[in-house]
Structure formats: C-alpha cells, structure tokens
Amino acid sequence: MKTVSEVKSFAGVQGVxxxxxxxxxxxxxxxxxxxxxxxxxxxxxxxxLSGLTCTHANVMEKGEYRRLAAELGVIVxxxxxxxxxxxxxxxxxxxxxxxxxxxxxDATQExxxxxxxxxxYIVTELPAxxxxxxxxxxxxxxxxxHSMGGHGALTIALKHPDRYRSCSTFAPIVSPxxxxxSKPAFEKYLGKDETAWRTYDACALVEDGARFDEFLIDQGxxxxxxxxxxxxxLFEAACKQAGIPLALxxxxxxxxxxxFISTFMEHHLRWHAERLL
Amino acid sequence: MKTVSEVKSFAGVQGVxxxxxxxxxxxxxxxxxxxxxxxxxxxxxxxxLSGLTCTHANVMEKGEYRRLAAELGVIVxxxxxxxxxxxxxxxxxxxxxxxxxxxxxDATQExxxxxxxxxxYIVTELPAxxxxxxxxxxxxxxxxxHSMGGHGALTIALKHPDRYRSCSTFAPIVSPxxxxxSKPAFEKYLGKDETAWRTYDACALVEDGARFDEFLIDQGxxxxxxxxxxxxxLFEAACKQAGIPLALxxxxxxxxxxxFISTFMEHHLRWHAERLL
Numbered sequence: 001m002k003t004v005s006e007v008k009s010f011a012g013v014q015g016v017x018x019x020x021x022x023x024x025x026x027x028x029x030x031x032x033x034x035x036x037x038x039x040x041x042x043x044x045x046x047x048x049l050s051g052l053t054c055t056h057a058n059v060m061e062k063g064e065y066r067r068l069a070a071e072l073g074v075i076v077x078x079x080x081x082x083x084x085x086x087x088x089x090x091x092x093x094x095x096x097x098x099x100x101x102x103x104x105x106d107a108t109q110e111x112x113x114x115x116x117x118x119x120x121y122i123v124t125e126l127p128a129x130x131x132x133x134x135x136x137x138x139x140x141x142x143x144x145x146h147s148m149g150g151h152g153a154l155t156i157a158l159k160h161p162d163r164y165r166s167c168s169t170f171a172p173i174v175s176p177x178x179x180x181x182s183k184p185a186f187e188k189y190l191g192k193d194e195t196a197w198r199t200y201d202a203c204a205l206v207e208d209g210a211r212f213d214e215f216l217i218d219q220g221x222x223x224x225x226x227x228x229x230x231x232x233x234l235f236e237a238a239c240k241q242a243g244i245p246l247a248l249x250x251x252x253x254x255x256x257x258x259x260f261i262s263t264f265m266e267h268h269l270r271w272h273a274e275r276l277l
Numbered sequence: 278m279k280t281v282s283e284v285k286s287f288a289g290v291q292g293v294x295x296x297x298x299x300x301x302x303x304x305x306x307x308x309x310x311x312x313x314x315x316x317x318x319x320x321x322x323x324x325x326l327s328g329l330t331c332t333h334a335n336v337m338e339k340g341e342y343r344r345l346a347a348e349l350g351v352i353v354x355x356x357x358x359x360x361x362x363x364x365x366x367x368x369x370x371x372x373x374x375x376x377x378x379x380x381x382x383d384a385t386q387e388x389x390x391x392x393x394x395x396x397x398y399i400v401t402e403l404p405a406x407x408x409x410x411x412x413x414x415x416x417x418x419x420x421x422x423h424s425m426g427g428h429g430a431l432t433i434a435l436k437h438p439d440r441y442r443s444c445s446t447f448a449p450i451v452s453p454x455x456x457x458x459s460k461p462a463f464e465k466y467l468g469k470d471e472t473a474w475r476t477y478d479a480c481a482l483v484e485d486g487a488r489f490d491e492f493l494i495d496q497g498x499x500x501x502x503x504x505x506x507x508x509x510x511l512f513e514a515a516c517k518q519a520g521i522p523l524a525l526x527x528x529x530x531x532x533x534x535x536x537f538i539s540t541f542m543e544h545h546l547r548w549h550a551e552r553l554l
Binding site: 009 | 285286530531532534539543
C-alpha cells in the first residue's frame with residue numbers, strides 16, 4: 001500500500017492510498033478517514049460506496065462525514081467505483097459503463113472479466129488490506145452508499161448479513177436489472193442470461209430469500225433519476241413482502257447531489273453508530 | 278442576475294448566480310446560501326473570500342458551512358476571486374496572477390485596470406446586488422476568507438470598520454506587499470510605487486492608522502506557505518502595536534487545505550454569529 005496523501009482534518013487523518021489490486025488487475029486508489037484518539041484500541045469501520053462517475057474523491061471532498069466520524073470514533077473507507085488504467089477495457093464516452101461504473105459486481109464476460117471485479121474487491125481484497133493497515137475492528141462493520149453505491153451497499157449487505165451490522169443508502173438503485181441506465185451494463189458485464197443478474201439486484205435478492213436486519217434509505221423527492229432509475233418503492237414492496245424493516249424517508253425538494261447527501265450524512269452516521277458502538 | 282443553479286441543502290437553498298459586472302467588465306459568477314425559514318425577515322450576511330486559484334465553487338463544495346449557516350440563520354456569499362473570460366487579460370500559466378488571483382484590489386496599470394477591480398466589485402457592486410435580490414440585512418455584515426481571501430477580508434474590514442461587524446480569516450496573507458508570491462502581482466496591478474500598495478496590505482493599513490474592533494485568525498502549523506507567504510506574526514505584531522485585539526490560533530498539524538478550513542468553519546461561523554445575531 002502506498003500513501004498518496006495524509007492530511008489532518010477534524011483532529012483525525014484523512015488519507016488517500018493506492019495499491020496493486022489482484023481482484024481488479026490494476027492500481028486502485030481509496031480514501032480512509034481515521035478518527036482522533038485511536039491508539040491502543042480498534043474502532044468500527046463504515047464503508048461508503050460511491051455512485052456512477054465518482055472516484056474516492058467525491059465523497060471525501062463533498063460528503064461532510066469527517067466531523068461526525070471524528071466525534072463518533074469510526075473509520076470511514078471510501079473506495080473507487082471501478083478499475084481504471086491503460087490496461088483496463090473501457091467505453092470512454094459512456095458514463096453508465098466501464099470507468100466509474102463498476103456496479104460492484106464480478107464481471108463474467110470478456111473482455112471485462114479480468115478487471116471488473118468490484119464485488120470481490122470490496123468484499124474480500126480491500127477489507128483484508130484495511131484490517132492489516134488500519135486500527136479497524138472488523139467485527140463491527142457498517143456499509144452505506146449513494147445511487148450505484150447504494151445498490152452496492154444493499155446487495156453486499158444482503159449477501160453478508162453476518163458481516164455488516166448496519167446498512168443505509170442515499171437514493172439507491174434498488175433494481176438495476178430492470179432500470180434503463182443499468183441494464184446495458186449488466187448485459188455487458190454478466191451476459192444475456194438474466195438469472196445471473198439477480199444476485200446483483202437488491203429487489204431480486206430479497207425476492208430470492210436474502211435477508212438483513214433492517215435498512216435506512218433517504219431519497220430526495222426532486223431527484224431527476226427517481227422515477228426511471230431509482231424507484232425505491234420497488235425495494236419497499238420487496239422488504240414489506242419479506243418482513244424486513246425499512247425506514248424510507250422521502251426528503252421533500254432534495255435532488256441527487258452531494259448537497260443532498262451532506263445534509264443527511266449526520267443522520268446516517270448516527271444511525272450506523274447506534275448499531276456499531 | 279441569472280440563476281445558474283439552485284439546490285436544496287440543509288433545508289436552505291445553495292444557489293449559483295451570474296451577472297454582467299460593471300466593475301470587472303465581464304460576466305461574474307458567485308454562490309449564495311440562503312438559510313431556511315427566511316420569509317418575512319432579513320438575515321445577516323457573511324462574506325467568504327476565497328484564495329488563489331479558487332472560484333466560488335471551492336468553498337461551496339468543500340467548506341462545510343451550510344449546516345451552521347442554516348442553524349444560525351445567516352446568508353453566506355461566496356464570490357469569485359478575479360474577473361474571467363475571453364476579453365480579460367491573463368497569464369495562463371501563472372497561478373499567482375490574473376485569473377484566480379485578483380487580490381481584492383483595483384488595478385491601476387494597463388492592461389489590467391479595465392477588469393481587475395475586485396475591490397470595487399466586493400465592496401460596492403456585489404453588495405448592491407445581494408441587497409436587491411436576497412433577504413439580506415445589510416446592517417449586519419461579517420466578512421471572512423482564506424489565504425488571499427484572508428488578505429481580502431482583513432483589508433476590506435480595516436477600510437470599512439463601520440460596515441462589517443465581524444472579520445475572521447483562515448491562514449491569511451497578512452502582508453502581500455512583502456511576500457514573494459504576491460509582490461510581482463502587486464507591481465503589475467498597481468505599478469512600481471509601493472506607497473500605492475499599502476492600502477491593500479493589512480499590516481501596512483494598521484501601521485498607517487486603520488482600525489477594526491477585533492480579529493480572529495486560525496492558522497495551521499503544517500501549512501507549507503506559513504513561513505514565506507503567510508507570516509501571521511507580522512499582523513500579530515501590528516495589532517499589538519495598535520492595540521487591536523487579535524485571537525490568533527495556531528492549529529497544530531493542520532495544512533492550508535479545505536480539510537483545515539472545514540475543521541474550523543463552525544468555530545468561525547459561531548464567532549461571527551455572536552457579533553451579528
């Protein structure tokens with residue numbers, strides 16, 4: 001692991017690091033905030049998965065999580081959203097596929113299967129690195145995210161209910177296999193057989209029997225992607241059917257941006273802290 | 278005035294606007310945050326002046342001021358740092374002069390005197406627009422800023438002690454006429470006669486008799502510009518000599534970035550609020 005930068009903020013350290021990823025076959029960059037007064041003890045880890053077009057930097061710069069993470073005493077890890085680099089296949093002009101659009105899945109189709117393995121990266125490879133390099137108590141992990149990263153958080157939590165104690169999302173893509181902006185990516189990454197898509201779709205996972213203790217979702221009513229891409233009511237219906245508690249807050253007048261996310265960041269971090277501390 | 282964007286955040290509205298500036302002879306862009314529950318009453322205005330290379334957007338994205346501005350009920354105005362555009366003379370490769378480096382002065386030298394009039398813009402033109410377009414109580418104004426914007430805040434407050442009730446800065450350039458990174462700009466904007474420079478230099482203004490009730494400065498000890506460019510001890514000495522109260526906080530381990538600014542944003546906004554509310 002290489003240190004790209006470490007800067008003091010809110011009495012803790014906001015770092016950016018890179019490493020050669022086996023899962024993704026390229027160098028990957030990620031951000032970690034370590035709260036102050038972490039010396040002899042290990043602290044909970046909260047994973048934030050970002051949305052389409054983002055890197056680790058968007059939430060690090062605009063998410064306003066450090067004040068609360070410092071106060072609560074939690075590590076916040078912000079990974080990138082896809083493999084990147086000269087050897088990684090991409091569609092430069094397509095913001096819904098390739099770089100910035102890894103969809104937190106393991107691709108099975110060529111030429112993407114070599115690099116687009118964000119599911120393994122987030123679930124296996126990066127946690128091992130975080131555990132070895134930071135004062136992280138891996139028995140207390142939470143996961144949250146925004147939009148495509150909300151999809152990532154929901155699906156990963158549903159597949160690992162014993163590992164994550166808490167899961168929340170901002171404006172998540174709850175059914176990527178049925179949304180116009182994600183179906184083409186799923187087909188290119190996973191092939192035409194839609195049964196393979198269901199293990200990376202929060203609604204389908206719940207329908208197929210996956211369970212998690214409870215979820216929190218905040219969704220802006222003025223979000224331009226609400227009706228076509230996000231549709232949280234689909235997940236609300238699936239959770240109701242399955243008996244999974246879901247707090248779905250429709251936030252009047254808020255959009256899809258970090259102006260929305262930062263507004264409700266405190267609400268989410270306190271919600272995770274109640275389950276992790 | 279044109280509305281570039283208006284987004285709900287922390288129950289208020291973060292807007293970006295543009296207008297044709299008479300002072301600067303070009304279109305200027307600025308950001309305004311209006312707190313919630315401003316209906317029939319007018320609220321105080323706090324001006325944030327940004328540093329070298331910045332636009333209105335840096336602090337809007339990274340400054341973390343909205344939570345507190347919403348809670349306290351204050352408008353925050355974030356102007357650009359220079360004139361910009363195809364008709365504006367510039368030195369593209371020089372980050373310490375031209376675009377992003379207006380130094381909050383009125384240039385007297387050609388070819389810059391036509392456009393580089395940020396002092397008049399901040400002191401006269403933009404306040405009139407803010408008063409006419411927003412629920413702003415112009416009898417209660419505060420001013421703060423960072424680095425070059427700290428220089429702007431200090432010098433403008435010292436020249437208008439009756440207009441601004443409060444002034445604070447993050448890592449200000451307190452003596453631009455004697456710092457290597459600003460002297461060349463002062464000469465190009467104001468000519469070789471250094472007596473003209475003194476009205477845009479906080480230390481010189483105090484030495485020459487300008488007064489203000491009190492100042493707050495936060496400065497990171499790990500700021501790479503501290504010894505050569507910033508040197509707050511020069512302003513501390515000038516204030517001590519003049520009997521002006523100055524709270525100068527050296528913040529151990531903090532640098533010059535928005536990771537530092539955002540950490541102490543709450544401290545500054547509460548300090549202004551105590552004097553404005």
